[in-house]
Amino acid sequence: MAKTLYDKLWNEHLVQKYDSNESLIYIDRHYLHEVTSPQAFEGLRYKNLSPWRLDANVATPDHNVPTIRGESFRVELIDDEVSKIQVVELDKNCNEFGIQQFDITSKEQGIVHVMGPELGYTLPGMTIVCGDSHTSTHGAFGCLAMGIGTSEVEHVLATQCLKITKLKNMQVCFEGELKPGVTSKDIALHLIKTIGTAGGTGHAIEFSGSYINSASMESRMTICNMAIEAGAKVGLIAVDGVTIDYVRDHSNLSEDIFNQAEIFWKSLHSDDRATFNKTLTIDVSSIKPQVTWGTSPEMTINFDDQIPRVSDVEEDQQENLKLAKSYMGLEGADRLQDLTFDRIFIGSCTNSRIEDLRLAANAVKGKHVSKDIIEAIVVPGSGMVKAQAEEEGLDKIFQDAGFFWRDPGCSMCLGMNPDQLKPYERCASTSNRNFEGRQGNLGRTHLMSPLMAALTAVNGKISDPS
Amino acid sequence: MSNTIIQGIVAIFDRDNIDTDQIIPTEYLKSIKKFGFGDYLFDGWRYLDQGQLGMTLDDREVNKDFILNQKPYDEAKILLTRNNFGCGSSREHAVWALRDFGFQAVIASSFGDIFYNNCFKNSVLPLKLTKQEINSLFMLANDNPLSFEIDLKGKELKVNSDLIIPFKVDINLVNRIIHNLDDVDITLQDKALIKDFEINYKVSRPWIFIENNKR
Numbered sequence: 001m002a003k004t005l006y007d008k009l010w011n012e013h014l015v016q017k018y019d020s021n022e023s024l025i026y027i028d029r030h031y032l033h034e035v036t037s038p039q040a041f042e043g044l045r046y047k048n049l050s051p052w053r054l055d056a057n058v059a060t061p062d063h064n065v066p067t068i069r070g071e072s073f074r075v076e077l078i079d080d081e082v083s084k085i086q087v088v089e090l091d092k093n094c095n096e097f098g099i100q101q102f103d104i105t106s107k108e109q110g111i112v113h114v115m116g117p118e119l120g121y122t123l124p125g126m127t128i129v130c131g132d133s134h135t136s137t138h139g140a141f142g143c144l145a146m147g148i149g150t151s152e153v154e155h156v157l158a159t160q161c162l163k164i165t166k167l168k169n170m171q172v173c174f175e176g177e178l179k180p181g182v183t184s185k186d187i188a189l190h191l192i193k194t195i196g197t198a199g200g201t202g203h204a205i206e207f208s209g210s211y212i213n214s215a216s217m218e219s220r221m222t223i224c225n226m227a228i229e230a231g232a233k234v235g236l237i238a239v240d241g242v243t244i245d246y247v248r249d250h251s252n253l254s255e256d257i258f259n260q261a262e263i264f265w266k267s268l269h270s271d272d273r274a275t276f277n278k279t280l281t282i283d284v285s286s287i288k289p290q291v292t293w294g295t296s297p298e299m300t301i302n303f304d305d306q307i308p309r310v311s312d313v314e315e316d317q318q319e320n321l322k323l324a325k326s327y328m329g330l331e332g333a334d335r336l337q338d339l340t341f342d343r344i345f346i347g348s349c350t351n352s353r354i355e356d357l358r359l360a361a362n363a364v365k366g367k368h369v370s371k372d373i374i375e376a377i378v379v380p381g382s383g384m385v386k387a388q389a390e391e392e393g394l395d396k397i398f399q400d401a402g403f404f405w406r407d408p409g410c411s412m413c414l415g416m417n418p419d420q421l422k423p424y425e426r427c428a429s430t431s432n433r434n435f436e437g438r439q440g441n442l443g444r445t446h447l448m449s450p451l452m453a454a455l456t457a458v459n460g461k462i463s464d465p466s
Numbered sequence: 467m468s469n470t471i472i473q474g475i476v477a478i479f480d481r482d483n484i485d486t487d488q489i490i491p492t493e494y495l496k497s498i499k500k501f502g503f504g505d506y507l508f509d510g511w512r513y514l515d516q517g518q519l520g521m522t523l524d525d526r527e528v529n530k531d532f533i534l535n536q537k538p539y540d541e542a543k544i545l546l547t548r549n550n551f552g553c554g555s556s557r558e559h560a561v562w563a564l565r566d567f568g569f570q571a572v573i574a575s576s577f578g579d580i581f582y583n584n585c586f587k588n589s590v591l592p593l594k595l596t597k598q599e600i601n602s603l604f605m606l607a608n609d610n611p612l613s614f615e616i617d618l619k620g621k622e623l624k625v626n627s628d629l630i631i632p633f634k635v636d637i638n639l640v641n642r643i644i645h646n647l648d649d650v651d652i653t654l655q656d657k658a659l660i661k662d663f664e665i666n667y668k669v670s671r672p673w674i675f676i677e678n679n680k681r
Binding site for chain 1: 480481482483485487488491492493495496497498499500510516519520549550553554555556557558559561576577578579580583584587588636637638639649650651652653654656657659660663664667671672673674675676677
């Protein structure tokens, strides 16, 4: 029977099918960070267990880390005492259990979903989990990758398996070529606007089509990263030459093993006749730059469209719309271009890779951040991205334009470190969630591409990239 | 000990897409404990000031308009809401906060997938009903505070003597709640299966087991 990519990955890792709907699935790679792991390690200690397979695990602190660190930073220098405890705890746990960690002093440290692929820890066909919903990012490599809770982190540490129910299959075909000024982020936001934040719930979404085939690994990662915002904890893309070239550049496998693996990796695509529970085709050539106006990623519009009015939506959606507009302070605003912005954040596991920074730098080169903007920050996703960007002189371009060039971490995507919005501040952000308070208590987030955020920085307003 | 009946006051949240950032804001994820999140549940809506880990109810400026600050909902055991509850971040802290507050069940027409799984690990029942059923429950709620009874074994939601709604849920998942089972212990009973799998897998996919990073 013809199989989807998700079916193949599922079968490949199936240890046991139980009588109920659940199965035991073997996990190849487990990424850990400081926020969702301490209770899991505590659970191991309590049960007197060790990690099942040490080399499956890779850790790094990312959520809490300050992004102004410099060369000789040490964990003791974290100002926020509670954040410090969490980062210290990760150090302790990794040392005690023997888990490889790229700690806060390491040159490679970064957002786990940016760092992992760059260091070759993400390989095609793997099952990959992490106590972080944006683990779907790794699906870009033809992996079955998903976010899990802390109890499951403990379960994976202890058993190298997850006990889960199989998802349904959904296919989203992106066909055509993008207009100038449109990026993978716009494609992702457009999809979420179209199917809603529950549109992919219960499904693994496979992204395909001519646009995906032509997209870089960075763009593919952005799209799979946002699958969770469409409700799908798994997003994935077939392996092709682009995937294999990236992995060849980033992994350290011997030629023999690589060649053996490559034969298998090339089989990681859905069969021609595979059937999906849901399918959707989107013509990307007509998509404009997308910006969110509300407090859910589905509250997205074309950058130049009218913000929805209460009378524009169905009765059962009116309350949601009113709450969102009120929170976002949109009284009197007809379009997003009417709004003035306070802060700019270029970063996060969605958009902090080299391609994102090049795009943003190119847009601000020779220009200057608007005087209306309080602060514009660029936070590279990892030590590798930072070094690469500096080699290309992007740091200079950003700094000359009035941006702050920071050290790697999750930063203002969720404001667990000092990078936060103050109440009522409005932010143009390349991150993934515009939830209430996400970037700081009462802060107002508008999600967009790195290009749109860069232009918002220099113009102080949402503007036309074309 | 088993726990087959959930009974109590129903708190109503008439909105879609309540994400886990609303259930528990990021600030409180700095805790390294698995308990003690109840005072921070729905923090952004429940208080007028900005909180920090370690603060208690007495330290806070309470939003009196918020349902969980009103009687009898301050002792609610069941949360009734609309679509896509618990979407967003995978933080299990969201379930810990609901549990620590006293919630034993959440009723919605759909849930975020990761949140849904997390619930069963912490003896909180995520109960999926149809949109029509949810609508009918909201209609009742317009009048008086509601009290429901959920029979986990019988798979029935008893609203009152006239209205009983049967529901479907995976029996193995419900058994985890009834018997407070720990997944790690259960899976480790299949240790041999995992070992066997690994032996064969190592032969066919050796690259998975190679120290691979390019540093």
